[in-house]
Amino acid sequence: MTNEKMEQRLAAAVEKTAPNDANGVLSRCEERKGTVIPMTTKKTTKRRWTSLIAACLAVMLLGGGLFYQRANAVASVVSLDVNPSIELKVNRSEKVLVCTPLNEDAKAILADMGNGADLKGAKLDVAVNAIVGSLVRNGYLDSISSAIMISVEDKDTARAEKLQRELTSTVDGVLQTSESRASVLTQTLTQDAGLTQQARENSISTGKAALVNRVLTINPSLKFDVLAKLSVEELKDLAEAGAPAMPIGKDAAAYAAEQYAGTTALDSVTAEVDPELDESPAHYEVELQTAWGEFEYLVDAYTGKVLSGQKDLLAAVSASNETTKPSGQKPAPSGTVQDIGYTKAKSIALNHAGVSESKAYDMDIELDDEDGTLVYEVEFKSGNMEYDYEIDAASGTILKHEAELDD
CATH class of the missing domain: 3.10.450.40 (Nuclear Transport Factor 2; Chain: A,)
Structure with missing residues (x-):
């Protein structure tokens, strides 16, 4: 058998095994087309909706995160200083994010407010009203020479000045209602890392640190850490007097009066001290409250010498x-x-x-x-x-x- 005849027989066998049925195959594909294509279309639509929902959720989460971040971002730092120093951090909506007592006296003022925690979320004016009311009740703003300082620290000068005006009005209202004769000092500050460091090292507010630096500008020989222990009232009077020297402080003045009166051994004797550093001579007025009555002493503000008062009170009474x-x-x-x-x-x-x-x-x-x-x-x-x-x-x-x- 020749090669040519062999190829002819093989071709015939292949034709019988796989017949030429192209039209049939195509017709069968057309029948399936109606069921397959719609399924493919539905699958594509579902995938598109899933993608769209995911994108919306992402936008919502991003927006919510930005809102949360904005609501909890510190916009302003407000400090209230008498001798207690209290710091309030607030957001753009003027809501308190955190209230911090900066010294032991401040902790006593905030004792009935959860040490400041109860003021979180309160409007700033409401929180300040509560704090000043506590200062009045605890006797820090009794005398006519008493002073409270409001400091507002903010990058936005206009916002700082607005808060300063609002808070001054709030504090004035509380003082008038309580018939307190204390004066109100106010200042606005720009954020300063050095000032913040000084404040933290001495457990005072940045506002009080700025007032101490103002006194040091007048008399650089004085010491920051010693001045930081004085009250706002003392610092104000000291600046007005030209800061000639370092005052002895209220505690030392009270002790000098009690020593002079001979009552240091009596626990029943209490002292109220009023600084008069802007008078001549600069002095502390010390009122000793005893079982026999009240006795007033004047103590030199710089030397600690008793200028007037009943000596050896126990001998006289x-x-x-x-x-x-x-x-x-x-x-x-x-x-x-x-x-x-x-x-x-x-x-x-x-x-x-x-x-x-x-x-x-x-x-x-x-x-x-x-x-x-x-x-x-x-x-x-x-x-x-x-x-x-x-x-x-x-x-x-x-x-x-x-x-x-x-x-």
Whole structure:
């Protein structure tokens, strides 16, 4: 068999095994086309919707993250300083993010506010109102020379000045309501890393650190860390006086007065100290509250020398004598030559007023120190009149008396 014939037979066999059925194959494909293509189309649509939803979620998450970040970003730092130093960080919406007591006195002020935690989320003016109210209740803003400083630190000068005005109005409102005579100092600050470091090292606010630096500009020989322990009231007066020297401070002034009075061993004696560094001579007014009355001392602000007041108080006013003690009054002195006693002081006042003891009520008698002289302050009412006497404790001389209609 020739090669040609062999090729012809092989071709015939292949044709029988795989017939030429192209038209049939195509027709069968057309029948399947109607079912396959729609399935493919549905799959593509689902994939597109999934992609779209994922993109929307991504945008929402991104937007939510930006909102959260913005709501919790610190926009301004506000500090309130008297001697307690309190710092409030707030966002752009003027809501408190964190309230921090910077010293031990501040912790006492924030004790009933969860140490500051309860103020988180509060509007800034509400938080400041609560803090200043606590300062008033704790006696930090009682005297006319008391001062509170408001400092606002912000990159945005316009926003800082706006907050400064708003907070000044808030604090003024609280002080007027409580009849406090304290002054309000305000300042705006730009963010300064060096100032922040000084503040942190001395447990004070950046606002108080700026005030200390202002005093140091006047007298560079003074020490930052010692000045930082003074109250805002002292720093203000010191700057106004030209910062001639370092004041001894309130605690040292109180101790000097107690030593002079001889009452350091008595736990019952308390002291109220009012700095007068802008007067001449610069001094601290120290009022010792004792079982026998209130006694005032003036202590030199720079040397610690007692300028006036009753020396050796225990010797001048000894143990109480219950036999001469009026009902409801403080214990009376023993009735030495230097002291006429409560009963005699009351009798002198009543006789002068022409009022019998049975017609007098709301009687109040206190032994006080007036510029080194012991006096009895006698107050009482009778009918529609109110009487007020000051009587020399040694001689019984009436030093001052007033009578007016009782309101």
